[in-house]
Amino acid sequence: MYEPRTYRHWIKDKDLISFNIVVKETDLYVRASTNLQKKAYELVLKYRNALEGYIKQHPAFLTSLEPLPVSDDAPPIIIDMSAAAEKVRVGPMASVAGAIAEFVGNELSAFSPEIIIENGGDIYLKSLRKRIVGIYAGKVPLTGKIGLEIKGQDTPLGICTSSGTVGHSLSYGKADAVVVLSKSATLADAAATAIGNLIVQPGDIPNGLEFASSIEGLKGVMIIKEDKIGLWGEVEICQMAA
DSSP: OOOOOGGGGOBOOTTSEEEEEEETTEEEEEEESSOOHHHHHHHHHHHHHHHHHHHHHOTHHHHOSSOOOOOTTSOHHHHHHHHHHHHHTSOGGGGHHHHHHHHHHHHHTTTOSOEEEEETTEEEEEOSSOEEEEOOOTTSTTTTTEEEEEOGGGOSEEEEEEOSSSSSOOOSSOOSEEEEEESOHHHHHHHHHHHHTTOSSGGGHHHHHHHHHTSTTEEEEEEEETTEEEEEESOOEEEOOO
């Protein structure tokens, strides 16, 4: 059943043009300085074709829940996903949403000074000024009340979310939201899954933060479980306007 993605409007960006790109399972919400819908569609096809072609030859890449080595001549998006999975010990497809957002976003950046791409709760953000990203954690009290303040000079940035209680993503944990910040959206997506796997109850938050601090390449992490929140690294939270 389709679930309306109302959280897509929780980034304050009335100065940008927005459009959707939907190709099979990929559903991007893109915001840019100009209308780049045609270019974005072409890029989604490019990277989906690279993924689908590789998976056709290597089916285990789609289903493995553990890291898989890939050859040096694999498509760049495949190499990036494999490296991220290896860092945090999850399957390579745990990073697919962040990877597509990042690779499409990097190329679109040549045509627009500001790009925001959201792909199933995983965000690639390039901005010239401060942006506020609202936090969606299902039915917990903090949903819609707090956000992340992201400075323009800290972008491009990946902001990826994993949840064991919201959506359909595979998670062994029960975190309401694990939000990871990294210069690599591919790594942020994989790390959000790995950290989320550790969170079953609020008392697991410190262990999740300790694990996050050991992952090279992460800038910050937020973990929400019920009415408890844990923060590590360069995370600036703010109150959302009513």
